[in-house]
Amino acid sequence: MTNANLLNNDSGLPQQEWWVIRWLELLDSYRFKKRLERARNYAREGHVLSIEFSGSEVLAKVQGTEPEPYQVSLSLDPFTDEDWGFIIQSLSEKAIFSAQLLSGKMPDEIERVFTDNGLSVFPFRLSDVHSRCSCPDKANPCKHIGAIYYQLAERFSEDPFIIFQLRGRSKNKILEGLRNLRKQQINQNEKMSQQIEETVNKTEVVEEKSTQKNQPLDIKQFWQYSESLDPSLVVIVPPTDNKTVLDVLGRIPLAYEEAKIVKDYLQQVYQTVSQQAMITALKRDE
Structure with a gap:
């Protein structure tokens, strides 16, 4: 049984969203299934005390068997500013994408925006995720890191923009970029409309002169x-x-x-x- 199915059956976390399942499928390649079972229980039973973002990096505290909570960090390779420029440009060309993201839904074809720019929003392998934990367990992911995976899945379900923040661009920055592009498009349309109006006016003047020439002679x-x-x-x-x-x-x-x-x-x-x-x-x- 896959972790996506385990999540759907008994974790109590969100169940249906395809992007959440894509994220959790990373854990399927991990061979220590009992460890994942404990990680899922940690996420479900409230052992994750906090999750915060520091730029594109996730910083979390997970309560283990020791009195002091363990410090967990998790990150992906962020995209460059140039990459994000192409991505936001592509997103702006399909207004439905922005509308769906703002409503808390990841568009079905959103991955095409990234692949067309030679990128992948989701990591391909578990090793593509950079994670650390202060616990003595040498395995990675340990149950504390695994609990953060499951908690992030819940966050993704509520706000799909979080996966973009792991790639280096916050929700506010993305929306700001989309608004700026929209303003540019509006300005370009207004400029084009003005040019068309000027052309029409010039044409009317020429036609008027032509009409005057064709009037009966005095x-x-x-x-x-x-x-x-x-x-x-x-x-x-x-x-x-x-x-x-x-x-x-x-x-x-x-x-x-x-x-x-x-x-x-x-x-x-x-x-x-x-x-x-x-x-x-x-x-x-x-």
Whole structure:
């Protein structure tokens, strides 16, 4: 029977959480099962007087057979600040992870966050856990250290962030890192929204100018040109094909006699207008 099953059956400690079982499975490799039985009883019967964290190291007092409690320490190899930077970045990309951790639940896929960064949140072997006890027992883990394993399992059940503290980063530091990344993301989104708004405004201005250009021409401004021209570069001559506007427009939809009268009149008008336009255009001194 595995230690996880022993824990589930009669230890009185939390039973269901997969991350607690992962932690306790480390003890399965320990061959002194009776020693583990005593360690489990110590944890259950209140022999663990205190558990405190000093950075990433666990410091505990366990009451044994002597009047003075034994001093126990336990730690894992902490991750570097750079490692934690990648981990927190990965956690921030999935908000559900933070929400589940804050609710006291270890996300099912949390290990993927660490393995993708070449790390493992849980130790692989019992030897990966560094532990010491002031008792005379030379075995490691002794029953006092084993009692701390079981007590930590209970703590993990209540707060999964504790396993992260063993790896060198406290709950407050992790949450602070997540909040800072969230602020950066919000600032980036606001900056992007501002850039999009500026682009839209510029587009609207261009479209407005384009719309203005496509508006019907004012007949009073038809012959006006707002830009300056070098007179020496401008050559104004009558049409070489002698065609008038009437020729371009084609036949006037009137009876023959009426159309002839209108056409003759308009030809005189266009001829006069053309002559006047040439005179105006050739006034170089204005």
